[in-house]
Amino acid sequence: QTVVTQEPSLTVSPGGTVTLTCASSTGAVTSGYNPNWFQQKPGQPPRALIYTTSSKHSWTPARFSGSLLGGKAALTLSGVQPEDEADYYCLLYYGGAWVFGGGTKLTVL
Amino acid sequence: QVQLVQSGAEVKKAGSSVNVSCNASGGTFSSYSIDWVRQAPGQDFEWLGRIIPMLGITNYAQKFQDRVTITADKSTTAYMELSSLRSEDTAVYYCARGDYYYYGLDVWGQGTPVTVSS
Numbered sequence: 001q002t003v004v005t006q007e008p009s010l011t012v013s014p015g016g017t018v019t020l021t022c023a024s025s026t027g028a029v030t031s032g033y034n035p036n037w038f039q040q041k042p043g044q045p046p047r048a049l050i051y052t053t054s055s056k057h058s059w060t061p062a063r064f065s066g067s068l069l070g071g072k073a074a075l076t077l078s079g080v081q082p083e084d085e086a087d088y089y090c091l092l093y094y095g096g097a098w099v100f101g102g103g104t105k106l107t108v109l
Numbered sequence: 110q111v112q113l114v115q116s117g118a119e120v121k122k123a124g125s126s127v128n129v130s131c132n133a134s135g136g137t138f139s140s141y142s143i144d145w146v147r148q149a150p151g152q153d154f155e156w157l158g159r160i161i162p163m164l165g166i167t168n169y170a171q172k173f174q175d176r177v178t179i180t181a182d183k184s185t186t187a188y189m190e191l192s193s194l195r196s197e198d199t200a201v202y203y204c205a206r207g208d209y210y211y212y213g214l215d216v217w218g219q220g221t222p223v224t225v226s227s
Contacts, residue, residue, distance in 0.1 A: 051212055098146075
């Protein structure tokens, strides 16, 4: 069974920078996994932020960026705002199926 | 911008089936896929499967292959039926718009809570 692993929780100060990562139990994450990133706040559906590793949707704030880092997919938030406090989930493609990561709870403190 | 509007909350008995709909408001499905995802309390998101309505192509996650059926009309409404319900199926079910090449899921429905009671 494929497992996608994220940091359970991270804390960042307002205005700071933080990087969330997404690892695959099958090995290094490459662009072929089409990494996606989503933000979810309590009681809301997920909001798409990043697709195909680093592509942004029209509504994605500029402070969010996606990349590959050390064999993992990564989401970097630069100049963190209080409203960025949320759960963040990655999503990877495995040949005809999607698998979600367990999520990272980001606290802005 | 198309919005995905899902049907309302459901309460079902174990062993029965549930059918959740997903309607494209303000547009059509065009050549996109409609994917179904669930989020159980305290659990990870799970992808159940998808349909490309324009082509009638479906693809299911191995875990749910025997119990889930995804259908759609050609333009605006998709349906997800999950059968042989058990308590572990209690979750919020989401539809989301994807694409043929699995590049990503961009627009999400508001979610449909499904509660399975014994």
